Amino acid sequence: MAKSKALWGGRFKSGAARRLRDYTESISFDWKLYRHDIAGSIAHATMLARIGVLSREELAQIVKGLEEIRDEIDAGKFRWNLEREDVHMNVEAALTERYPAGAKLHTGRSRNDQVATAMRLWIRDEIAANQEAISALQRALISWAARDIGVVIPGYTHLQRAQPVLLAHHLLAYVEMLERDFGRLGDAAKRADVLPLGSGALAGSTLPLDRKFVAKLLGFSRVSDNSMDAVSDRDFIVEYNAAAALLAVHLSRLAEDLILWSSAEFHFIRIGDAYTTGSSLMPQKKNPDIAELARGKSARVIGNLVASLTLLKGLPMTYNRDLQEDKERLFDTAETVQATLLVFAEMLGDVEVDKASCRRAASDPLLLATDLADWLVRRGVPFRNAHHLVGEAVGLAEQRKIPITQLSLADWKKISPVFDASALEVFSVEKGLKARKTLGSPNGNLVKAQLARWGKILAGRKKS
Ligand code: ARG
Numbered sequence: 001m002a003k004s005k006a007l008w009g010g011r012f013k014s015g016a017a018r019r020l021r022d023y024t025e026s027i028s029f030d031w032k033l034y035r036h037d038i039a040g041s042i043a044h045a046t047m048l049a050r051i052g053v054l055s056r057e058e059l060a061q062i063v064k065g066l067e068e069i070r071d072e073i074d075a076g077k078f079r080w081n082l083e084r085e086d087v088h089m090n091v092e093a094a095l096t097e098r099y100p101a102g103a104k105l106h107t108g109r110s111r112n113d114q115v116a117t118a119m120r121l122w123i124r125d126e127i128a129a130n131q132e133a134i135s136a137l138q139r140a141l142i143s144w145a146a147r148d149i150g151v152v153i154p155g156y157t158h159l160q161r162a163q164p165v166l167l168a169h170h171l172l173a174y175v176e177m178l179e180r181d182f183g184r185l186g187d188a189a190k191r192a193d194v195l196p197l198g199s200g201a202l203a204g205s206t207l208p209l210d211r212k213f214v215a216k217l218l219g220f221s222r223v224s225d226n227s228m229d230a231v232s233d234r235d236f237i238v239e240y241n242a243a244a245a246l247l248a249v250h251l252s253r254l255a256e257d258l259i260l261w262s263s264a265e266f267h268f269i270r271i272g273d274a275y276t277t278g279s280s281l282m283p284q285k286k287n288p289d290i291a292e293l294a295r296g297k298s299a300r301v302i303g304n305l306v307a308s309l310t311l312l313k314g315l316p317m318t319y320n321r322d323l324q325e326d327k328e329r330l331f332d333t334a335e336t337v338q339a340t341l342l343v344f345a346e347m348l349g350d351v352e353v354d355k356a357s358c359r360r361a362a363s364d365p366l367l368l369a370t371d372l373a374d375w376l377v378r379r380g381v382p383f384r385n386a387h388h389l390v391g392e393a394v395g396l397a398e399q400r401k402i403p404i405t406q407l408s409l410a411d412w413k414k415i416s417p418v419f420d421a422s423a424l425e426v427f428s429v430e431k432g433l434k435a436r437k438t439l440g441s442p443n444g445n446l447v448k449a450q451l452a453r454w455g456k457i458l459a460g461r462k463k464s
Contacts, residue, residue, distance in 0.1 A: 026086045026324050031073070032331060033087050036121035038070045040114060041091070041105060043217040044197060047210050048107055058101035065095040065102060086324075088114050108209050110201035112231040112319040117197040119326075121218065123240055126334045127189040130244070133341035134182045135461045138175045140348040142454050145171040148353045149448070152362040152429055153268060163370060164362045164429045167268075167353065169442035170257075172450055177250040184243040192236040195220040199227035202318040232318035234308070234326050241305040244333045245298075251340050252298035255291040258351075262288050267357040272350030275343075290347055294340045301336050304329040362429055365405045369394060371426040371435065379418050389416045 042063055049059035069091055072078040084090045088111050096102030145168035155165035195218060198204070198211035204227045211223040224230035261268040262276075271288050279285035307329045315322060369390050376386035392415050397404040405427050412419035426432065436443045 021082060021085075024085065024321075025082055026327065027080050027082060027084065027090055029328050029331060030087045030324075031080055031090070033115075033118040033122055033327075034073050034091065035070060036118040036125070037087050037091055037114070038066045039121060039218065040117045040197060041066055043214045044109055045105055046217060047214045048104070050213060051208050051210055053107050053207065054101070054104055058104060061099040061101040062095065062105055065099040066091070068098070069094055086111070086115075088118075108200065108205040108207040109197065110199075110231070112201050113196045113199040113227075115323075116199075116231055116233070117195065117218075119234075119330075120192045120194070120196065120220075120236060123192045123236060123330075124189055126338075127185045127192075127240070130185055130247075130334070130338055130341070131182050132462055133338055133345070134178050134185075134247070135458055136345040136463070137341050137348070138178050138454065139458050140345040141171045141175050141178075142451060142458065144348050144351060145447075146451055148355075149444075149451075151353055151355055151358050152433065153358045154362050154364070154367055155442075161361070161364060161367055164367050164432060165442040166433065166444065166447050167358065168447050168451065172447065172454070174250065174254050175454055177253075178247075181243065181247040181250060184246065185240070188236065188239040188243050191239060193221045194230075195223045196230035199224060199230040202228050202231050228318045232315070232320075232323070234312055234323060237326050237330050238305070238308050238312065241301075241308045241330065241333050244337045245302050245305040247337055248298035248301035248333075248340070251337070251344065252295045254344070255295040258291045259288050259295070262286075262291075266361070267354055268361070269354065270352045271347065272352075275347040275350060290343055294344065297336050297340060301333050304333040365403055365427040366394060368427050368429070368432050369404070371432050372423060375423055375426050376416075376418060381416075381418060389418075 045054060045059055045062045045066075048054045049056060054062070069078060078094070080090055081093070084093050092102060092105060095105065149166070149168050151167040152164050153167050153170065154161040155163050155170065195211060195215040197214055197218075198209045215221075215223045258269065258271065260266050262271050271286075271291070273286075275288070275290040276286045277289045279287065308326060311322060311325055311329075372393075373383065373386040373390045376389060377383050381389070393404060393407060393412065396411060396415070397407055400407075405424065409419075409421060412423065426435075433443055436446075439446070
């Protein structure tokens with residue numbers, strides 16, 4: 001206590017002391033927790049009044065002071081003091097300077113349970129914001145899919161053209177991935193939904209703190225059952241970082257598709273000017289920078305996950321100052337994924353599809369070679385043999401340097417007598433897509449049903 005008093009009030013004379021202050025301070029980044037720190041303090045004070053530690057007047061002073069401070073910070077008028085180390089000490093010291101009752105606020109509380117509480121409250125809000133932004137991106141993907149519902153592109157495996165799909169089907173694949181991210185973040189929120197406050201430094205309090213009352217005020221579903229776990233646990237942060245890293249990886253994959261599609265080699269899309277840049281040297285260039293940055297930023301989000309795991313590894317129980325290092329990684333991840341989601345949601349509204357290029361790319365008859373094998377299967381040929389026979393036809397066409405559709409009926413018959421003129425009807429992209437009736441396939445009607453299903457789900461969700 002004596003030490004922190006000196007720290008709060010003291011002036012730094014020597015360079016060494018200043019270096020130490022700069023090394024240990026967290027206010028330069030943890031000020032972001034102020035709303036949640038203050039909400040925690042108001043709930044704590046309200047409880048202290050309820051159990052008779054604070055008078056009604058003292059509580060009123062404390063609440064008034066904390067609200068004033070919050071409003072000043074909101075307005076950018078609050079002066080943060082580096083000498084006060086972190087957000088918790090800044091707020092409490094400013095309160096006590098203004099209202100003497102502030103000196104009673106820290107009763108039965110430690111910064112250890114205080115910071116854990118603020119972080120859990122912060123993550124809860126952040127997850128709600130992320131989920132709204134995920135929904136916004138899903139909406140953008142769905143509107144794009146609906147806008148270009150008739151467009152067929154090749155689907156790829158190994159980045160080789162494989163089978164035709166609807167562009168909408170490809171886009172809906174990302175809607176599915178994002179939905180799992182939405183769910184994973186929601187799961188992380190459930191486990192963050194526990195109140196640490198009342199755990200003290202590590203061993204609770206001798207005062208009759210009413211933790212359940214505080215939990216109710218702050219909207220936590222339950223209170224922690226083990227004070228040591230509560231002050232030292234940061235797995236809720238790791239979980240958030242993990243869910244966000246996977247989300248960032250999904251966004252990076254979407255980015256990669258957009259980058260490929262906007263290249264001259266694919267030429268499937270044009271990304272709006274606002275989301276691309278020119279080259280300082282090559283006048284013809286239009287670079288998909290936003291998508292590239294999103295792909296690049298996923299690296300730091302993955303790094304933040306690794307950093308937060310490494311931070312916890314080997315920490316003895318309970319609180320250790322190492323834990324202060326959890327914040328920048330967490331804030332960086334949250335900021336990065338949120339910004340990427342919002343920018344992507346906007347960018348997808350400004351993407352134009354080059355329908356002719358897509359048609360050209362998808363009209364390669366070889367994309368329907370598998371459908372021809374299925375045609376043989378329907379005529380009783382075992383699939384392995386069918387695969388072989390179609391392969392022979394592909395080889396023959398390749399050898400003659402002609403499209404497979406230009407082989408003569410005699411050529412087909414020579415490969416297998418089962419072939420007849422109707423076999424060649426499979427070489428229609430339209431028919432090929434229609435013929436796909438299996439659930440989850442890129443059949444036009446099924447894709448439209450998926451779009452309608454997603455439209456309904458997303459209409460029911462809050463808009464950001
Ligand atoms: N700024 C600190 C952190 O983020 C707050 C907790 C400090 N607790 C302590 N015992 N020094 O971890």
